Amino acid sequence: MKTILSMILKAALGWFAGWIGGYLQRKKLASETARADTAEQTVAVQAHEIHATEVRNDVDEQVAKLKPVDGITRIDADPVGTAGAELRNDGFTD
Numbered sequence: 001m002k003t004i005l006s007m008i009l010k011a012a013l014g015w016f017a018g019w020i021g022g023y024l025q026r027k028k029l030a031s032e033t034a035r036a037d038t039a040e041q042t043v044a045v046q047a048h049e050i051h052a053t054e055v056r057n058d059v060d061e062q063v064a065k066l067k068p069v070d071g072i073t074r075i076d077a078d079p080v081g082t083a084g085a086e087l088r089n090d091g092f093t094d
């Protein structure tokens with residue numbers, strides 16, 4: 001009887017040890033996957049920020065190349081051919 005009981009106990013402990021080992025492996029894999037996902041998101045955000053900065057720098061360079069017009073304010077400027085004129089012609093503004 002003692003031998004059968006010890007065999008059952010060994011089998012139960014073996015099964016439990018295997019289950020714990022598998023649980024720890026799954027937990028480690030989930031942790032590594034979460035870290036990889038976070039790293040991918042960080043890279044994507046940084047790439048977006050770099051692109052936005054590059055676009056902003058390009059726009060700033062183009063604006064710097066524009067020639068100033070002396071004596072004309074925006075209100076007095078001829079709106080023909082501008083986006084504002086198009087909106088005005090389409091009835092979007094008063």
